[in-house]
Amino acid sequence: MELGAFDSSRDLDAAKRVWKEVGWVRSIGEAGWLADFLDGSDCMVARVDGEAECVVVCANGSIRYEEFPDNATDLSMCAVTAVTTSHVARRLGAARRLTALSLAEQAQSGAEVARLGMFDQGFYDTVGFGTGNYVNRFMFDPSQLKVTHPFRAPKRLTKDDWSLMRGAMIARKRGHGSCVVLPEGFSKGEIQHMESPFGLGYFDGSGGELTHFIWGEAEAENGPYSVEWIAYQTTDQLFELLGLIRSLGDQVYSVHMQEPAELQFQDLIDKPFRNERSRRGSKFETYQSVFATEQLRILNLQSCIEKTRLQIEDIRFNLVLDDPVRDFVSDDHNWQGISGDYIVTLGESSLAESGNSPNLPTLSASVGAFSRMWFGIRDASSLALTDTLDAPIDLLEDLDRGIRLPTANSGWEF
Numbered sequence: 538m539e540l541g542a543f544d545s546s547r548d549l550d551a552a553k554r555v556w557k558e559v560g561w562v563r564s565i566g567e568a569g570w571l572a573d574f575l576d577g578s579d580c581m582v583a584r585v586d587g588e589a590e591c592v593v594v595c596a597n598g599s600i601r602y603e604e605f606p607d608n609a610t611d612l613s614m615c616a617v618t619a620v621t622t623s624h625v626a627r628r629l630g631a632a633r634r635l636t637a638l639s640l641a642e643q644a645q646s647g648a649e650v651a652r653l654g655m656f657d658q659g660f661y662d663t664v665g666f667g668t669g670n671y672v673n674r675f676m677f678d679p680s681q682l683k684v685t686h687p688f689r690a691p692k693r694l695t696k697d698d699w700s701l702m703r704g705a706m707i708a709r710k711r712g713h714g715s716c717v718v719l720p721e722g723f724s725k726g727e728i729q730h731m732e733s734p735f736g737l738g739y740f741d742g743s744g745g746e747l748t749h750f751i752w753g754e755a756e757a758e759n760g761p762y763s764v765e766w767i768a769y770q771t772t773d774q775l776f777e778l779l780g781l782i783r784s785l786g787d788q789v790y791s792v793h794m795q796e797p798a799e800l801q802f803q804d805l806i807d808k809p810f811r812n813e814r815s816r817r818g819s820k821f822e823t824y825q826s827v828f829a830t831e832q833l834r835i836l837n838l839q840s841c842i843e844k845t846r847l848q849i850e851d852i853r854f855n856l857v858l859d860d861p862v863r864d865f866v867s868d869d870h871n872w873q874g875i876s877g878d879y880i881v882t883l884g885e886s887s888l889a890e891s892g893n894s895p896n897l898p899t900l901s902a903s904v905g906a907f908s909r910m911w912f913g914i915r916d917a918s919s920l921a922l923t924d925t926l927d928a929p930i931d932l933l934e935d936l937d938r939g940i941r942l943p944t945a946n947s948g949w950e951f
């Protein structure tokens with residue numbers, strides 16, 4: 538097996554075949570958008586007998602670490618947007634080795650954090666990822682949205698407006714955990730591959746820019762509709778979009794959407810239990826599902842800790858960090874994961890230095906578990922119960938009290 542950079546003239550047709558085999562497109566002809574999707578991203582392939590049979594794609598972007606709205610830092614993020622192995626190359630270790638190699642390349646190019654949407658729990662833990670927080674997804678009847686906010690007639694958006702929508706996503710209101718995916722090709726490809734899209738938005742920018750919009754799939758006349766992208770710069774704009782979604786309720790019986798970060802969405806649904814029970818099993822059922830579907834990991838510990846500003850008294854400890862990715866990165870890379878012994882200070886000015894002090898308590902953790910704690914996914918005491926993280930009780934309690942972050946919400950799925 539040969540691992541290397543994707544070469545469009547040599548590998549594009551094989552990559553389309555992989556997309557077809559994993560079921561991400563129904564035919565190779567339908568994968569025309571793949572060239573756009575890959576444009577501007579870093580793509581690695583594993584070739585077997587000269588043919589690309591495993592494809593891993595990373596896009597550069599940023600992820601926000603935010604204790605309070607006035608205390609936010611944007612970290613450089615590698616978004617792992619695709620990991621795919623064809624039917625003829627499964628279980629050869631291609632996906633794991635290629636993902637590890639991609640992480641090494643991204644870390645060497647300056648990415649501080651990596652993030653992805655997982656197909657299931659477990660696989661990406663082996664290259665150092667830890668599970669993110671629960672995400673609430675709602676299937677609701679738009680006519681039962683308790684939103685009285687006025688809305689204006691929107692403008693129609695089409696696939697040709699991908700660049701305007703990308704711009705609005707980048708300029709949107711953002712909080713802790715929110716992501717931006719930068720390559721234009723990513724947005725263009727994602728938008729092109731939708732089958733029955735609908736898009737509605739408002740151009741309220743001072744120069745007429747698109748400020749708030751929804752974009753998604755309209756499956757059939759009466760739905761379900763799914764809102765895949767939503768962006769707004771103010772909560773007023775969010776409520777205008779919700780009022781607009783409500784107005785579709787004369788025709789559409791169900792809409793699928795992720796809970797916006799600033800709301801407890803159930804507050805806005807009339808009689809959620811009556812609706813859920815009476816429509817159970819129907820095409821237009823309404824429900825709420827809660828799963829953690831995203832994972833993240835630190836790629837550059839020193840840099841992530843240095844950019845962490847917590848308004849607490851300093852917490853100092855030894856950190857013994859274990860990074861399983863080292864088993865899958867070849868020796869010729871400078872970055873071999875972030876296993877090691879560190880002295881960490883968390884506070885208004887934070888620091889991670891190599892070393893070990895006999896006078897400090899010690900936290901031992903996998904990089905996935907430590908990333909979860911640092912990002913505020915779960916507190917240290919909770920992670921000590923279910924993940925690979927251990928420390929004396931006093932240190933666990935200090936960390937529980939010290940790291941109190943809002944619920945992370947990526948707001949841009951990949």
Ligand SMILES: CC(C)(COP(=O)(O)OP(=O)(O)OC[C@H]1O[C@@H](n2cnc3c(N)ncnc32)[C@H](O)[C@@H]1OP(=O)(O)O)[C@@H](O)C(=O)NCCC(=O)NCCS
Nearest residue numbers: 559620621622627628629630631632633656657658659660
């Ligand atoms: C997921 C996928 C990329 C794996 O490809 P692959 O090249 O066969 O994977 P690898 O050979 O590197 O690794 C397979 C190993 O992971 C293990 N694994 C798979 N799913 C796992 C899970 N949820 N938890 C733990 N281990 C898991 C397998 O048991 C196997 O273990 P082994 O090495 O001990 O035999 C491939 O199945 C695929 O393309 N699936 C469809 C597309 C998809 O869902 N991609 C992921 C998008 S997030």
